[in-house]
Amino acid sequence: MARTVGVIGGGQLARMMIPAAVNLGIDIRVLAENEGMAAGLAAVQIGDYRDRDVVLAFADTVDVITFDHEHVPQEILRELVQRGVAVHPGPDALLYAQDKLLMRERLTELGLPVPDWARVENTDQLAAFLAEHGGRAVLKTARGGYDGKGVRMITHEHEADDWFAALAEDANDGALLVEELVDFRRELAQLVARRPSGETRAWPVVETVQRDGVCAEVISPAPQAPGRLIEVAAEIGMAVANGLGVTGVLAVELFETTDERVLINELAMRPHNSGHWSMEGSTTSQFEQHLRAVLDLPLGATESREPWSVMVNILGGPATGSLDDRYEAAFAAHPGVKMHNYGKDPRPGRKVGHVTASGHDLDEVAYQARATAALFQD
DSSP: OOOEEEEEOOSHHHHHHHHHHHHHTOEEEEEESSTTOTTGGGEEEEOOTTOHHHHHHHHTTOSEEEESSSOSOHHHHHHHHHTTOEESSOHHHHHHHHOHHHHHHHHHHTTOOOOOEEEEOSHHHHHHHHHHTTTOEEEEESSSOOTTTTEEEESSGGGGHHHHHHHHTOTTOOOEEEEEOOOEEEEEEEEEEEOTTSOEEEOOOEEEEEETTEEEEEEESOTTOOHHHHHHHHHHHHHHHHHHTOOEEEEEEEEEETTSOEEEEEEESSOOGGGTTHHHHBSSOHHHHHHHHHTTOOOOOOOBSSSEEEEEEEESOOSSSOGGGGHHHHHHHOTTOEEEEOOOOOOTTOEEEEEEEEESOHHHHHHHHHHHHHHTOO
């Protein structure tokens, strides 16, 4: 059985796969973009994931390729597959995480619930969509956007003039995605895992709290979620994983609307911020599950260890010093909270770590997590 997993991308997601790999006796190797990245503990090669020769050379040293991000070019992914390299998730699935327009088209074909949307190539098309949707819409670049980047709330077609001008200069990217501005009550996320043989597992649906376009907090399970909502979210996650042929962990970001619908917002085909709570809060963490899945091993149980878990991101970090300078005060004040330091230098808005608290009382669990995270920020 294949035992050496290669991860392309040296960020915190790859970093958090390392302990899970050690526990499973798996050799994990990382292709990092630069020296000193979060997953430097397992980085065996430094290089550009867009460089064909770099990626092919890295693939020669491992049994399975997986990812810390979805940005490896399709032509490189397909050459890996042609050479017989096991790539999970594969290029046919990753395509829909790389291009939001293709993702919307495919999800619509599968009959899955999505916001009303359109492909727009000019201001006239955008103006027509705005006129049909009350003069407000969400505009997204088809590729490259994350954590609020590449997303605009617009009320006039000329608010996208710069994006259309950029598209006119790029022969490879000719359209934008426009969507209705969804009147949602809250944002949810459904995490599932699927192995190549088809076995799937779902974690409880969670509530996510966004600040400035970045995930700030996750509550598991989503509070005040009736049984039908839990079932629908899991059904949607499974349908996406099977319909797109995803292998590994998949995060489906959802809107719960004010009229009690559930709509798909975004997809991520890798471990995801909304699943960090599972490291302490679930029988099987998303990182262990991802490794099991890409190696086609039986998947682990996804039940929660405690009734509630709350994960809070540390965004930016302390204005002076480092996260470890705050350990003494934080650990003394909140000994039951678990800290994850990504080994990154503090910078405004940057995800430099997260904390997780679990227990029986949601108010107390949320207080412990939020208070601990606050001690690592100024």
